[in-house]
Amino acid sequence: MKSNFTLALLLAAIILPQSLTAQEAATESKPAAAADQGEWGHLTGTVTVDGDVAAAKEEAVGDHADKAACLVDGKVPLDDNVLVNSENKGLADVYVIMYLKKKKDPAIHPSYLAKKAEPVVLDNVNCRFVPHATFVRTGQKLILKNSDAVGHNCHITTFNNEHNPNIPANSETEVKFDTEDSRPGNVTCDLHKWMDSVIFIRDNPYVAITDADGKFTIENLPAGEWDFQFWHKKVGYLKKLSIENQKVSKKGVTTVTIAAGETADLGTMKLPAKAIK
Amino acid sequence: MLAENRSVRFSFPNVIQLVKLNTSVFVLALCLALCLAFGGCEKSPAPKFRLNEVEILKQEKASLPQDEHFAESYDEEINAVLTSLFGTPESPKFPYLEGDEDEAHEFVNFDDLKWAAGRVHSDREGRPISGLYREHCSHCHGITGDGAGPTAAFLNPYPRDFRLSKFKFKSTPLRRSPTDHDMEMILRNGIPGTAMPSFRTLPDDEIKALIHYVKYLTIRGQLERMLISELSSLEGEPLMDMSFVPDGDLVAALVKLEADEDSDDEEEVEPTEEQEAFEEQLDYVLNELLLEGPLTRWSDPEDSVTEIPEVPEAIAASHPDHAALVDKGREVFFAKGNCAQCHGETAMGDGQTASYDDWTNDWIKSAGVDPTDKKTYKDFTDAGALKPRAIRPRNLRLPVYRGGGQPQNLYLRILNGIEGTPMPAGATLTEEEIWALVAYVKWLPYEHADKVKPKMVNNKAIAR
Incomplete structure (x- = not known):
């Protein structure tokens, strides 16, 4: 019986670190066990x-050199900061x-453990951030992707965090955050000034x-x-x-x-x- | 107005007569008159820290209906909290929350603060007794460290405003504090291409005192911004009811509060609602805002220093592989690096020229502000903001490197980006690609300007 237990422990020690670090496992599952199950x-x-909300204006694409890559169906896209569903x-x-x-x-x-192991993706499509609003946990991987044929940078500025990686055309990079914020911050592209979205970084x-x-x-x-x-x-x-x-x-x-x-x-x-x- | 003019005219002949009578008596009298008129005979009042009016205006615009303002009592409360924690320019204090054991002593040394603060004063040997910051820094960076000293408006770029806690040239990534060594390099070498001079003639201990004082001003300014951003959500409650701290010492009040919470004594008196609100706010401001914010950020910046690999020998122009490295760098510059988009196809800094730095972006992003139209931002300049100026990407054909021209310095700028500016981090570049860029950038000042963009096919430069 005792040897079975040791074997199980050994197995756990081998399997666990592959999906997440042992420390993360301890901090994530402990409070859950402490709370009454269920x-x-x-x-x-x-x-x-x-x-009524004022109609969205066109993004200020102007005569930007990358204009061709920034049109959606041949048109300058509308500002996506305020999106109201016309039906409900x-x-x-x-x-x-x-x-x-x-x-x-x-x-x-415990279900959040697996979710945290999955990266969040923030894409650049037609010179717009997709999705427009992002949430990422501290320690979680954020993949910054560029699906456009032109280069972007992804300038993330919150109260406690800042990243500004350059993302060449059709490539991706990743960042992580180690400090949480108390309110969301901005994501902008310094090359295409109309691009703006929001990001929130939180421990829980x-x-x-x-x-x-x-x-x-x-x-x-x-x-x-x-x-x-x-x-x-x-x-x-x-x-x-x-x-x-x-x-x-x-x-x-x-x-x-x-x-x-x-x-x-x-x-x-x-x-x-x-x-x- | 008319009467004044007349009196000037009438007094004119008298002056000429006086001069004729006795020049020295006249000069003496004139000096006395000027002295009384402009200076009085007393010492000028001690300078004070200036409230961050720009941040207040920005928050008002973000959270209040047009032309409404926060209650003026909040100005006094912010000043009272900051004075309690940080003292005055004459007599600094620092919120060591853990007393003598506090690790903040390591990054803000109190003796250094006292030495750097106060009025300029030296002993018979010329050794400074106090006032290092005021002697060397405040003309440009201001008493408050707001980058708005008397000479600031005449300089381009403007002097740094420390209160945003952003530093450009450092060995750590974005949003990590610079190390003491990074700050020392700036003080010793100055920043070429700007008004920031070298202070290499100062002894080591004075440089260290100035570094600690700059950190003190930065932390103070950061907390001030945090306090101001609380104003919109106070629901009319006081920011900090100072009537509960008769001696004005918030740190002592927190220590007492925490000691009371830890002791098992029976509750003597039930605290009033106001008392409880004050205690909650005290704990919030000192522990959550100050301790978890700026104080944590400034402890151990050395832990996040970026490692720089060994510089490849081919960086030297005399090396046989140098030309190949430069060619590789040119390719990265125009393709994967995205460099030409801002620095321009000639690399003369003429690509993207309509960006602003974060110190300006901080307030020009407010609703209705157009940084190219003075009418839209006059209220901000009235509040103390300097006229917005676009930030120019560096002209790489001039061999002037603000953060230092060693290959290692340029490697850090490219790998980490430059905080507070649009310069991004070369996150997708390999080590080899970064060194190739460094070699190309160092070579650009010597390269003929017609040999710029190579012919590109599928993001690869093809030989000419």
Whole structure:
């Protein structure tokens, strides 16, 4: 019996480091074990805009030497900082962030371990960043890709992090971050000034970005009372966001109780169009 | 206005008479009059740290309706917090949160701070007693380290504003603090092509004191920016209710708070809501903003120093393989390196010329600002910002290298990029490709200008 156990340990020691470092495994699985098994819930909701938003302008491509490579279907693309779904008024690219001021770090669900081992990809396509909003965890690999036939640089500037790799045509490179930020920062290209997108770097995985319908879901949160913060590049903190039966602070923070095995639904939240700058 | 003019005219004959009567009496009287009129007979007031009005204006524009401002009481609170932690230009302090055991003593030495601060003052042998920073640096970099000293507006490039905590020429990657040695090199060698002179005549200990003082100004300026970015979310609450710290010492208040939390004593009095809010804010500002921000960033920059491999011998122009290395570098310059896009096909810095550096980008990205239209940014220049100037990519045909012209210096610039500028990191380049670029760049000043872009086929240069 004892030798079986030793064998298992040995096997684990051989297999584990191949997918992740032993240290990561320890820090990721420990809190999960500490929390009662199965005490996990989910959070979902949809951010919509109340009112009309000004139509997006064309990107300032002008007479740039690379213009030919920067057109989409032969046309200058529109600015993609504010994307509102014309059908349900959903606002894309809103960050929903577990807000931790004064709170202990949350337990991390084991499912996030595999997710962290997968790299996040930020591509340059037709002189636009794809996707427009990115989330990457500290220690996680971010692949900066260039699918264009022209060179780019990927200038990431957040409060605590900065990278600015040059990415030649049709190539890729990777970066990692070791310090988290408290709010998202910018990604720009110094060669094509209209290119701009957002990135957020966080230790814990409890961050979501609203999709083209304004919908978001954060899975496998530890049960309990947590604060969540809403942020969008052209709004800042969504302090004017109205959520049914919920208070939202000037920092765009609302408190939600996550019950084990259940999904807390914040429903259709409304942001006045005036809040978008 | 009219009366004044008249009095000047009337007094004119009297002056001439006076001169005729007795020149020396006149000169003496004139000196006395000028002295009283402009200087008074007292010493000028001690200089103060200047509030970062540009950052405040930027945050107001980002978070408040047009033409609205943060409450003025916040200006006083920011000054009070910063004075409590960092003292004044006359009498500096430093927030050693762990007291004598604090590791910050290693990167900001208090004796050096005191030596570099204060007014310019020396003993009979001419050895400085205080005021090193004011003697050597503040004319350009300003008392506050905001890069806006009296001479700043006349210099191109502008002197560095330390408060963004960005440094261009260093041995560490972007967003890592420079090492003391990096800063020493800048002080000793100056920055060729700029107004930054060499301070190589200063003794080692004075250079070290200045380095520590620059770090002190940087950390102070960084925390100030963090405090200002808190203003938009304070919900009318005070930034820091200083009435809970009668002696004005925030570090002591935090030490006491943490000691109280650790002790098992019974709660004596239930704290009021205001007291609790103050304690929470104190902990947040000192532990989360200051300690996890600038203080952590400045500890052990040596750990992230980029290793430089051995310089290939072919870098020397006399080496038989030099021409081949230069050719390889030229190819990288125009293809994989993307260099020509900014530095231009002639390498004279005429490619991308409409970029701005991060110190300027920091505020010109505010809504409605067009850096080429003065009307749109006048409120920022009124608040203390210098007129925005585009950053020019370096003219590589001039053998002037701001961060040093050794192959190792150029290797670092290409591999890591240059912080605060559009110059990217050559992340996809191999070591050989970087050395080839270094060889090409070093060769460019001697190369005939008509021999520039090689004929490229499939991103490969073909022989001429």
